[in-house]
Amino acid sequence: MRKTAMFTMMIGLIMIVLAGCSGGKDNSKLIIGIDDKFAPMGFRDENNELTGFDIDYAKAAAEQMGKQVEFQPIDWSAKESELNSGRIDLIWNGYTITDERKEKVLFTKPYLKNSQVIALPAKSNLTKLDDLAGKNVGLQTLSSAADALDANPIKSKLKQVSEYPDNVLALTDLKTGRLDAVVIDEVVAKYYMSKEPGTYKLLGESLAPEEYGIGVKKGNDELLTQLQSALDELHKNGKAAEISKKWFGEDKVLN
Structure with missing residues (x-):
C-alpha cells in the first residue's frame, strides 16, 4: 500500500513538471510592444481600435510568417526591459535604430x-x-527625440526641457502655449499637421535624420531571420508599398 501511494505521488509530481514545461511560450503568436499614441505608426482610432502603418505592416508580416499577432501597449521608456524580460517578442512602432540601442537589441534592416x-x-x-x-x-521621455536634442549644442541654451510619456501630451502643451516647441518624429508631426490644419508648423532646420527598424531580443536570431524574410517578401510582392500608400500617399518603405 505504501509503495502504491509513493508511486502515485511520484507520477503526480512528474505530471506537474511536464505541465510546467508544456506551459511555455506560444510560438504561434507574436506579441508586439507598441506606443499606442504614436500616430500614424500605431494609435487608437475613434472606436478605440489599434490602427496605423506599423499595425498594418506587422499584421501582414505575421500572416506571411504563419503566426497570429497580439499588440501590447507598453511604457515606451521601458521598451527594452519589456523585450528582454520576454513579455513582448518585438518592439515595433517607429523604433529608431541607434548605436546605443544596438547594444541592447537585435534590429531588422531599416524599413x-x-x-x-x-x-x-x-x-x-x-x-x-x-x-x-x-x-x-518638450519631447517624449527616452525617445530618439531626446537623443537628437542631447547631441545638439542648442540644448545648453534652452530655458527648460520638459519630458512627456507620449507625443500627444507634448503637442497639447504646445497648442495651449505651455511650450514654445516640441522635438518630434517628422512622420508624427506631419500627421497631426494634416489633422489640425493651421495649428502647427515645422522649423526650417531639423535635428537629425534617422531610420526605423524592428527590435528583437538579443539571442533570438531565428526570429530575426524569419521576420526579415517575411518583410523582404512583403516588399517583393507589393504589399509593403500598398500599406505605405494607404498611410503616406506614396511608397516610403526601404528596400
Missing part, C-alpha cells in the same frame, strides 16, 4: 526613413535652431 524635427505653433516667429535659445521645449 523607413525619418527625421527629428521641431514642431511649433503655427503663429510662431521662430525660424532656425538658434531661435530656440531661452525657450521651453
Whole structure:
C-alpha cells in the first residue's frame, strides 16, 4: 500500500513538471510592444481600435510568417526591459535604430526613413535652431527625440526641457502655449499637421535624420531571420508599398 501511494505521488509530481514545461511560450503568436499614441505608426482610432502603418505592416508580416499577432501597449521608456524580460517578442512602432540601442537589441534592416524635427505653433516667429535659445521645449521621455536634442549644442541654451510619456501630451502643451516647441518624429508631426490644419508648423532646420527598424531580443536570431524574410517578401510582392500608400500617399518603405 505504501509503495502504491509513493508511486502515485511520484507520477503526480512528474505530471506537474511536464505541465510546467508544456506551459511555455506560444510560438504561434507574436506579441508586439507598441506606443499606442504614436500616430500614424500605431494609435487608437475613434472606436478605440489599434490602427496605423506599423499595425498594418506587422499584421501582414505575421500572416506571411504563419503566426497570429497580439499588440501590447507598453511604457515606451521601458521598451527594452519589456523585450528582454520576454513579455513582448518585438518592439515595433517607429523604433529608431541607434548605436546605443544596438547594444541592447537585435534590429531588422531599416524599413523607413525619418527625421527629428521641431514642431511649433503655427503663429510662431521662430525660424532656425538658434531661435530656440531661452525657450521651453518638450519631447517624449527616452525617445530618439531626446537623443537628437542631447547631441545638439542648442540644448545648453534652452530655458527648460520638459519630458512627456507620449507625443500627444507634448503637442497639447504646445497648442495651449505651455511650450514654445516640441522635438518630434517628422512622420508624427506631419500627421497631426494634416489633422489640425493651421495649428502647427515645422522649423526650417531639423535635428537629425534617422531610420526605423524592428527590435528583437538579443539571442533570438531565428526570429530575426524569419521576420526579415517575411518583410523582404512583403516588399517583393507589393504589399509593403500598398500599406505605405494607404498611410503616406506614396511608397516610403526601404528596400
